Amino acid sequence: MIDASIPELPDYGEAALEQAFAALEASARTAAANLSGEAQVETFRLEWLGRKQGRLNEISSRWLKGAPPEAKKALGVRFNALKTVVEGLLEQAAGAGPSDAALKAEAIDITLPGTRRLTGAEHPITKTLNEIVSVFAALGYSVGVGPEVETDFYNFESMNFPPGHPARDTQDTLVVANQERRPLRDRLLLRTHTSPVQMRTMEQQPPPVRIVIPGKVHRNDAADATHSPIFHQVEGLCVDTNITFSDLKGTLDHAMKALFGSSVKTRFFPSFFPFTEPSADVQISCIFCGGKGCRKCKQSGWIELLGCGMVDPGVFAFAAQKQPAYDPKKISGFAFGMGVERIAMMKYGISEIGQFYAGDMRFLGQFA
Ligand code: DAH
16 A cells, blocks of 8 residues: 555645645655666556655645635645646656566577578579580580470470371370360470570570570479479580580580599490480499499499580571571571489489479578
8 A cells, every 4th residue: 555644734824735745746856766667667656646646646635725816826736736747757657668677578588599590502403504614605506595495396396206206105295275276386385404405505596506494394294203394404505616525525524523523434335316426325324333333333344424416407497497597508506405403412412303402491591
């Protein structure tokens, strides 16, 4: 209970009033000066200004109400002056700054570890893709891109897959629906390889061309440990006068050594692609066993990694429709294409292709 006891006034004379109010003001000032913390300020407020038990209320009912009419004015003036002083003291005390409790709640323990903010990092596919590109950039290749939604013409026909050619069946294609009314060459599909960008590049510029084309490709293939319907390739194209198969071999041998280490060997196996003649599959000596034979290379000592070949004259013929300088009698070139996932899996010893797309931070964090 708040002690709001107020003495009796001896009389309503000037001297008595002066003394009584001076004493009250002094006690209010002393009390206010010693306040610390919100709780004490609140107690002071209640003690002086509380509606029911506050001292000012008490003064009003005990001194003012019973006062003779001629003393009321002098009393009222002093009462209001005291009230103003108390209110001022309260305002000062309340505004003096946050209480100890408030300060404690806001305090920072500088010995605690800070909040760790994760820095973004390249995805292993992007990282591998950039690595492959930079190997060729160092050889003077430029970098190009093309659309992922491609026409039948660029994806197949201009790459020397004529309509109905069985080689089309090697790339199970996702096509955009409801385009039967368009001529076949204009129908849209999700590109099955980055090779169409070879043609787009040649249409844009006469030889010489040295370009690598990284990008996403799509095939209607079932996903398994090593296949995904969406994956990435890096395409390469080099066209100039007197480009030979030796240039192709030397370039890819260097690239494989740059990517997998200088002790890696390469060998070229005959293969078939409609857009190259002759065509080859490139194998590298097994990076796991060094070529001795292990489970990863099926005891052969070699791992097949990419396709390549000399640009087919039929492809140059399509390019020559827009850029006559692509005359196979005057120029020659080589091309290659590699799967980025496959190379990343080899480099980092990953056995499940799905890991690349799952978005699991425990997996991705290892490449940061
Ligand atoms: N486009 C081929 C594929 O997706 C890969 C390829 C092979 C690209 C040989 C080439 C090449 O440029 O010369 O299977």
